[in-house]
Amino acid sequence: MPRFMSLIRLDEQTSGRPGPEVEERMKALFEEITKAGVMLETAGLTPTSEGTRLTWSGGRLSATDGPFTETKEVVGGYAILQAKDKAEALEWARRFLQVHPEEWNITCEVRQIEEPPGA
Template sequence: MRFMIIVKASADSEAGIMPPESLFAEMAAYHEQLAKAGVLLDASGLQPTSKGWRIRYADGKRQVIDGPFSESKELVAGYTIIQVRSRDEALEWSRRFPAPHGKDVEAEIEVRPLYELEDFDQSPAIERFRAMGVGSEQKQ
């Protein structure tokens, strides 16, 4: 089972303010533990929304909306993707995730399972994804 640990943005992360070295060290130690356990698939921080854009779909048209976006508490600042055997194992790993904006800063992470191709009915479109090698668990 794959899970995404989603780090919510803060005003500082949206301003492009880098966390202190001590937080980088704590995050590195945590991710090294994930890697040693063989459950780490990917992890990265995201640049501020001021450097990104959204595509809005309405009335059969697409509209590009440049960042920045408001409501930083609803934005994503980074993620970690893990592959574990169960929801309980994912919960245990997520409980150990370092405070994402520092020990004394109120923050929140969100953890959600990723869909696997096996979750969908078989169809030609699903087989096309399978042929690309995406959307499916890697064997541990």
């Protein structure tokens, strides 16, 4: 079965920590998706203030420590899913987004993982 990566993008300035109600809904969804054998891995990421960007440009490597204030949306988490097809992966992503508060602006980008040749 194909694997998919979902990248959770959010506005770090306006999206706070989810409250207990949201955490309960998310816990129930994660239990369901894990029991279905779809969730392989998931995690949130620390704030950009704790990150570093490495850039290769013009034959030179540079490093920039966070926070990255010029960026409106950041990757706040990810999940690796194993689904029968993209439609199933998108359905789980829709359900994930819907557990969040209505006032949040959050995006989930779903992309299939390329498998190595012969896998």
